[in-house]
Amino acid sequence: MMLLDVKVSIPFKLLSACDHSADYGMLSLQGPESRNILEKLCSTNFSNSAFPFSSHQLVEIAGHQVRAMRLTFVGELGWELHIPSSCLVTVYEAVMEAGKDVGLVDAGYRAIDALSSEKGYKHWHEDVRPDTTPLEAGMAWLVNPKLKTEVDFLGRDALVQQKKKGLKKRLVCFKVESPVPLVTLETIYRDGEIVGYIRRSAYGYSVGSNVGWGYVEHPEKVTLDWVKSGTYQVECMGEKYDAVASLQAPFDPKNLRIKGEYEEYSRIHGDAGRKVSQSKSV
Numbered sequence: 001m002m003l004l005d006v007k008v009s010i011p012f013k014l015l016s017a018c019d020h021s022a023d024y025g026m027l028s029l030q031g032p033e034s035r036n037i038l039e040k041l042c043s044t045n046f047s048n049s050a051f052p053f054s055s056h057q058l059v060e061i062a063g064h065q066v067r068a069m070r071l072t073f074v075g076e077l078g079w080e081l082h083i084p085s086s087c088l089v090t091v092y093e094a095v096m097e098a099g100k101d102v103g104l105v106d107a108g109y110r111a112i113d114a115l116s117s118e119k120g121y122k123h124w125h126e127d128v129r130p131d132t133t134p135l136e137a138g139m140a141w142l143v144n145p146k147l148k149t150e151v152d153f154l155g156r157d158a159l160v161q162q163k164k165k166g167l168k169k170r171l172v173c174f175k176v177e178s179p180v181p182l183v184t185l186e187t188i189y190r191d192g193e194i195v196g197y198i199r200r201s202a203y204g205y206s207v208g209s210n211v212g213w214g215y216v217e218h219p220e221k222v223t224l225d226w227v228k229s230g231t232y233q234v235e236c237m238g239e240k241y242d243a244v245a246s247l248q249a250p251f252d253p254k255n256l257r258i259k260g261e262y263e264e265y266s267r268i269h270g271d272a273g274r275k276v277s278q279s280k281s282v
Contacts, residue, residue, distance in 0.1 A: 022085065023084060024082055024085060025084075025085050026081065026082050027081045027088075027091070027092055028073070028079075028080050029078055029081060029099075030074050030076040030077070031077065031078065032257075032260075034076070034077055034078045035047075035077060036102070037095065037099045038079060041095065042061055044057060044068070046079075054071065055070055056068060061095070062093075062094035064087040064090065065084075066082065066083050067081075067082040068080070068081055069081075069082065073112060073116050073121055074111070074116055075119035076115075076257050077257060077259070114202040114203055114204060114205060117211045117213070118205075118207050118249065118250055118251040119251050120173065126199050126213075127200055132171075134159070135162055135163065136162075138170070143159055147160065147163070166221035168217060169215045169217040169222055170215065171214070171215050172214060172216050172227060172245050172247060173211065173213055174198070174213070174214065174234055174244065175207065175209045175243065176210040176236070176242075177241055177243070178209075178234070178241040181210060182202075184198050186212065186214075186234050188216060188232065188233075188243075189232065189240065190232055191230050195216040195217055195218070196214050196215050196216040196217050198213070199213055200212070200213045200214075201213070207250045211250065216245075228245070
């Protein structure tokens, strides 16, 4: 996060914000063993009740103060570790040593792209842009609570009208049985007619197919029944490949793995998808 140098005048107060972007680094520890690894390193209670999702606490790792945030962008139990740059390497080495016996390995942005795509996490500038709304992007949960109140916010009137009139475009997930990778901007066909383009794509190793996200459009209204009733193809390298459309992410839609409920996930899905023995340091 970049903080710009700025001062804002408020009655009886003076606030200032400074850019500390270079002063901190971040490690993302993700996977079934992430909680066990962190509990080896510090005395903090990382249980669901003591450290719920989307919360943060200051913890001590290898003698250094670290802000741990229980977040994920890959669909696993995990924590982001926000660390002063001066001790980033020391904390990284301590984490890797603690996870050595459970197979902890480094992973990079290609892994993040693949895992987040099959989990349905949105990327700014691809899935979500200035020309899309939360309703079109399948993120109504962000605004619906406020729309049920009188709280005003920028764009409220447009969203109220969109809910009333219906959506003319909607973000849809496509599992594409293509032998070649998607690179985005592939044409989406519904019943032989062009209805949109792929905005974002990656190979979903857990689901065994290319996963593409794109907006489908209709001049009158894009309803759920309209999306579900069509037969889809995606054109790639001049060839059309069959695709399965869904408004739901193909991987772990119940978020069992994020909650750390790996046994329940395995009971439902068996050996399909990601192995529960994997942990990732990103």
